[in-house]
Amino acid sequence: MTTTLGLIGAGMIGSTVAHLAVAAGLDVVLSNTRSPDTLANLVTDLGEHAHAGTPADAARDGDLVVAAIPFNGYRLLPAAALAGKTVIDAMNYYPQRDGRIPELDANGLTSSQLVQQYLADSRVVKAFNSITYISLGNRARPAGDPDRSALPIAGDDTAAKAQVAALLDTLGYDAVDIGTLAESWRSEPNTPVYVQPYFAGEAPKGLDPEEEFRWHLTNPGVPVPADQIRKLTNTAVRGKAGGYLPGLETA
Numbered sequence: 001m002t003t004t005l006g007l008i009g010a011g012m013i014g015s016t017v018a019h020l021a022v023a024a025g026l027d028v029v030l031s032n033t034r035s036p037d038t039l040a041n042l043v044t045d046l047g048e049h050a051h052a053g054t055p056a057d058a059a060r061d062g063d064l065v066v067a068a069i070p071f072n073g074y075r076l077l078p079a080a081a082l083a084g085k086t087v088i089d090a091m092n093y094y095p096q097r098d099g100r101i102p103e104l105d106a107n108g109l110t111s112s113q114l115v116q117q118y119l120a121d122s123r124v125v126k127a128f129n130s131i132t133y134i135s136l137g138n139r140a141r142p143a144g145d146p147d148r149s150a151l152p153i154a155g156d157d158t159a160a161k162a163q164v165a166a167l168l169d170t171l172g173y174d175a176v177d178i179g180t181l182a183e184s185w186r187s188e189p190n191t192p193v194y195v196q197p198y199f200a201g202e203a204p205k206g207l208d209p210e211e212e213f214r215w216h217l218t219n220p221g222v223p224v225p226a227d228q229i230r231k232l233t234n235t236a237v238r239g240k241a242g243g244y245l246p247g248l249e250t251a
């Protein structure tokens with residue numbers, strides 16, 4: 001059972017997961033590249049169940065660890081401290097931000113397979129990558145709530161996936177197992193399950209893509225139950241790897 005969640009990356013997605021974890025009664029250890037001091041406000045905001053440390057501290061102290069950093073930093077994750085741990089990979093490949101990664105552009109490996117190759121002694125499970133941090137914060141509901149949403153998870157280790165599913169349950173989500181890390185492209189950017197299903201309504205006409213995305217972020221959204229996640233991931237067709245961030249130059 002997870003009682004302490006380690007967070008490597010304490011930005012939009014890391015801090016949202018931390019808020020959900022503390023609300024569910026877990027302890028969290030947050031980390032970033034700068035220093036634990038720079039996380040003081042966030043730690044104060046989260047309360048007595050939150051602490052800040054280095055990425056290696058978060059890796060060592062967490063029963064389970066979330067990697068929520070820009071994808072191009074995955075080789076900076078503290079592999080030795082993460083050995084033997086289940087690591088949730090919340091990262092996505094965005095070439096504009098991360099630079100071009102030939103292995104991914106060739107569609108040979110998924111981004112999570114690359115992370116698993118690097119973290120050879122950890123059990124990598126992809127999760128939290130297919131929902132915006134705002135939807136993730138908004139849509140958590142207790143088990144049995146008719147408005148409960150689900151999130152896809154993928155991984156090569158069955159026990160690790162069970163551990164992650166139990167964490168999601170604690171945080172307010174059902175988990176849908178979509179297969180191995182080789183299958184995790186089904187929840188990557190540009191697939192039907194990615195981000196959009198949790199958005200509600202039509203944005204006003206005349207907005208550019210960045211404004212339209214912002215409009216959706218500020219709207220409350222809709223629940224996406226497990227059956228819908230299953231249908232969307234089953235019908236996905238693999239396309240070009242990598243997402244597109246409106247407002248950034250194209251790589």
Ligand SMILES: NC(=O)c1ccc[n+]([C@@H]2O[C@H](COP(=O)([O-])OP(=O)(O)OC[C@H]3O[C@@H](n4cnc5c(N)ncnc54)[C@H](OP(=O)(O)O)[C@@H]3O)[C@@H](O)[C@H]2O)c1
Pocket residue numbers: 008009010011012013014031032033034035055068069070071073076077090091092093094128129130131132133134
């Ligand atoms: N934002 C979303 O809605 C969302 C949703 C799903 C998935 N994701 C994915 O989640 C990842 C994080 O996205 P984000 O939006 O949360 O980014 P973000 O707000 O920019 O936060 C990134 C965090 O990672 C830290 N960081 C960067 N490199 C690090 C390293 N090598 N070791 C430890 N910490 C490091 C940063 O700390 P410093 O500032 O100290 O460098 C910062 O706390 C990305 O791969 C993204 O594609 C994002």
